[in-house]
Amino acid sequence: MAQDHLGLFDTPPDRGEIRIGLGVVGLLFTLLFVILPLREIRLTEVPAFIPVIDAIMLVGELITATLLFAQASVFR
16 A cells, blocks of 8 residues: 655655765764864854854744745645
8 A cells, every 4th residue: 555645744764865864973973073182272263153153043944934834835
């Protein structure tokens, strides 16, 4: 019996997607352990750091909200 999947929210990941996800997690942990000895190095202060991060977060949240509203309008 075939299942009808409405969208990405009810479609289970296949083996390739799981493998890619585990690879990304492994890469992040590897980078963490490579960068860990450099934690004592003091970086220069950037005054515009917080406003730039806030702007990046705003754009990401606007994209997420747009995708959620589009999905809600399609799958009411």
